Amino acid sequence: MRRALGPVLLCLMVACSESFLPASAVDDLRVIGARIDVEGAPGRANPSPEDEVQASILVIDQGPLPALTWSFIACVPAPTRIGVPICGDLIEGCDGCVGPPPSDPFALPVLRFQVPPEEELDELEAREVLLLGVVCGEGVPSAEAIRELLSGESDDLASCEDAEGEPIVDEDERSVGRIVTVQIPIERDTEDPNLNPGIENVFLNESDWPPPYAEGVPREAPATGCKAALDALNPEDREKHPKAGSPPSTIDLSVTPGSLQSFTVDGEDFTEELQVSWLADGGGFEVAFSFITDPADKVGTRWQPFSEVPTDGRLVRFSYVIRDGRGGLDRVERGLCVLPPASPESPP
Template structure:
């Protein structure tokens, strides 16, 4: 049963990752953010935000990472939470009625969230799973007609995020962490920036010349991953991590950096080349980094640089 749990989680979370991070234009690199997209979701248990799944009776919040080339994208949304009827060949569907809903009919720039209190598991659930699904509406509101639709003036971003729920004897899965000091740019500390202006020269972000190449390093702490009990014969002792990286400008070397459970290094290095042109007052290039543990846990952070002409 526990091995069935673990295998189901690995497959199911891959499906959730694809549902959240897909890029529907094959001619655009997946790592380039050229329109509004959903890059990830993180669940935090109330009073224990490091835990990635609640137990029955506990409160939790699911927060979605929605990004766009423009600053301060406004979104509306209609989300619901239910127990999942999982399928290995399709996105999961609700098993029974939703037990939590969240809607924002007046768009604003805050992250989409859904708060829930987890009910008791269904009596026939061998491997209970939580499903949060719905639609996030970029630059608009959900449709008055209900369903997973947006008003005509909004861009619909449909989301489906599911994860395995713990059994009574299971150790809690913890969210991986991306601490502030995990990221460096060309060997220098790269802290979060407060700049919210496209014209960014002389603001609190690193300045880089047009066309220049740079090395981004993500050095995860050892606590970012956990041992995965009980072991499946022949499987890694530790969970695998997937680090994803995205940018609004320039060229990233790739979008995904896997860290297998058999590896000893938790370092990721990826190169980024600044765009060839920029206005005199600079162009703000934004980056997002997402780490997932393959079991429903996640963390994400944002960084920025200012691209300036030579």
């Protein structure tokens, strides 16, 4: 049976400037993926005609994630085979496509809509549906940017604006918003559906990830001052948090047994290959991407802590994302508090 990384069917286009930082370094607002779930079919990654779909847009930042605003449009793409996908017919009734709701100003983008019937998809020769939109960490999405996206333009868009309608840019004249295109494949044959892969565990230095960030990091947790959060830990767990200037830590990731699916294209058999993205808002990874070809194997890399941190510690947020190349995705978050090195003992 042949192995292959399937065509990339989830595309995220993020407005950014030239940078020498590695892809693993999170230094500003970033959209890192979209998790697709089908209502009534747990685990499925690709919907069929008339299915109800939930798309969770995954957003991270350096330090605490700010309150977000966003605007998306769901649509059936026009029948083109080259260039950036553009909308053909709009999909009405997208719940959550504009946010956040007034009742929850710190909500995250979770969009729900129904895939059109098969005959409507066939009219446009559509094998996928699209989500086009803008996510802002400051200001609100520009209506003009959304119109440009609908016409197929995605370069140099002023994606977010202030209350007076003026574009918001950072000190490098970059837009503070992120332009996002999500391509969601349509599954016509549901006998062998594509399922989202699963991250089973993440290990630090060949041990379980230490608390208090073993299941994630509170959104509001500041970048500095994490040392106090370790006071309640036992000495063994506290010692697992790295010291500034210490040697690199090893980080290993394992996936659930069914994460690598076999599939057939034009009578030829393939097996998925999972891409792993290693992301952190501090320190440095040895590599930005790894690949898993056997679900029984762990895949790993090394992460180098800061050389210096404040006396009260520096919190590092890690995001680990796996993709199956066919629309399936999973993501987990972890955290570490990098502590200052121990003071040298006083001479006798």
